[in-house]
Amino acid sequence: MHYARIQAQMETQRMQKELLYQRAYDEAVGVVVQGQQVVNLKPEKPMFSSSEARLPASGGSGRLALFVASDCAPCVQKANALQQSNTPFDIYVVGSEGDDSKVRSWARSAGIEPEKVRSRQITLNHDEGRWAELQESSDANLGTDLPLALRFANGKWVLQ
Structure with a gap:
């Protein structure tokens, strides 16, 4: 003591x-x-993390970013077409509100192959306001319709 x-x-x-x-x-x-x-x-917070906006050393394009909504039939069609072409891409579910079950539910209903997600050929992400930020950016005339497919090339996001 x-x-x-x-x-x-x-x-x-x-x-x-x-x-x-x-x-x-x-x-x-x-x-x-x-x-x-x-x-x-x-x-x-950057618009996309460095792993999401990978630029190969050759200076070519990065991964494709696909913005989708849960109630969007064209979004499912676009995701399936990309999946069938074996294109690596990142899916951003707009309006998922940080709820993982909404993202998983969308992926199941869209027929996203779990093995492609496990191998990170396809990634499933919450949008977290990125789509809205892209809409507001002055140099991107992207329209307002989903799906929205973009690729990072030559230092900016380009519609695909």
Whole structure:
């Protein structure tokens, strides 16, 4: 008990000193940056991760991105055509609301082969607002109809 009390006193003193230093540091940062924001805490999420927008070393096209909706017959037809052609592609289910069961249900109803998903020839993804962001981008006249098939080429997304 004696040593526990000594440690408690030492830790309390250490924490008080650390808090005093942190307050002094915060004040110094405020003087140095003069009211500017030091850290942007808003998460900057890229439109597509580097693995989704793979560009081969040769500078050619990346993987195909196919945006689909759960109640879209042409989306199923497009996915099936791509699947039959053995084209590697990434499916983004618009409106899945982060619910994996909606993505899996769409894939089952569309006849997506599980082996192609396991081998990552086809990936199943939540849209997470990407389609809307693409619609709003000034350099992409994509229309509003699904399915939407895009490929990353020459530094931008191109309709396929």
